[in-house]
Amino acid sequence: MKKLISLLAIALFVMTSCEKVEESNFDDNQLKAINTSIDFDGKDNMKYRLSFIDYKPFNGLNKDVKFKLVKVEDTKEFTVKDYIIKMDPRMAGEEMGNHSSEGNIDPKYNKVDGLYHATISYSMGGNWTLNFIIKNNKNKIIAGSSVNCIHGSEVCDVNSKSTVALEVDVPN
Numbered sequence: 001m002k003k004l005i006s007l008l009a010i011a012l013f014v015m016t017s018c019e020k021v022e023e024s025n026f027d028d029n030q031l032k033a034i035n036t037s038i039d040f041d042g043k044d045n046m047k048y049r050l051s052f053i054d055y056k057p058f059n060g061l062n063k064d065v066k067f068k069l070v071k072v073e074d075t076k077e078f079t080v081k082d083y084i085i086k087m088d089p090r091m092a093g094e095e096m097g098n099h100s101s102e103g104n105i106d107p108k109y110n111k112v113d114g115l116y117h118a119t120i121s122y123s124m125g126g127n128w129t130l131n132f133i134i135k136n137n138k139n140k141i142i143a144g145s146s147v148n149c150i151h152g153s154e155v156c157d158v159n160s161k162s163t164v165a166l167e168v169d170v171p172n
């Protein structure tokens with residue numbers, strides 16, 4: 001019960017701090033990620049969190065985008081080193097047809113800062129979904145799923161997303 005109350009308190013805190021972010025006036029150079037982190041369960045029964053670090057998305061080639069990947073135990077976070085992250089940026093929905101973009105480079109672990117660095121290519125402004133597949137250092141899938149949409153094919157679920165995804169609102 002105590003745990004539930006503290007969880008509720010955390011949720012309330014997160015909700016109120018999110019509202020604060022929304023109240024402030026964005027300009028095009030500020031953070032426009034819709035969700036800045038995602039919590040997910042690994043197939044190894046561990047809890048994980050993937051987060052953006054100081055991210056300011058813009059229309060074009062976003063180089064050196066940093067992600068933090070941690071294991072979460074109670075309220076503690078532990079840096080996850082040398083995992084393999086596959087990233088598939090897409091624009092989901094009927095209008096965009098879940099198209100991808102060219103020039104993306106998967107997030108790669110950097111031992112200097114302990115973060116994962118990626119290049120993300122936004123070929124237009126709008127709502128992008130970053131779909132992830134997380135593999136451990138033995139190349140075994142820990143979480144995430146492929147987007148069910150083959151490029152240039154009729155086989156495409158326009159709303160298909162990975163179970164591990166971050167949403168970004170890219171200014172025009």
Ligand SMILES: [Cu+2]
Nearest residue numbers: 091096099124
């Ligand atoms: Cu598009």
